[in-house]
Amino acid sequence: MANIQSAKKRIRTTARQTTVNRSRLSRIRSFVKKVEEAIGAGDRDAANMALKAAQPELMRGAAKGVMNRNTVSRKISRLSAKIKAL
16 A cells, blocks of 8 residues: 555545546547447448547547547458448
């Protein structure tokens, strides 16, 4: 356990930020899951709409540092390629 005041504060700050980041990541995963479900169902229009909703969430996650920007770009690219293949 930390004894120094700044270390105690850092623990509190990290705990708060961890909960925020977890909720952001969970939200991103939910949006991506909707896209993948639409692709699995073979519904191209629904998949396009879901991707348009998921794209800003993914980019926001990259901007906030929850995910790496290259990972986000790769996910978007792969999802749009899957939709195009439908």
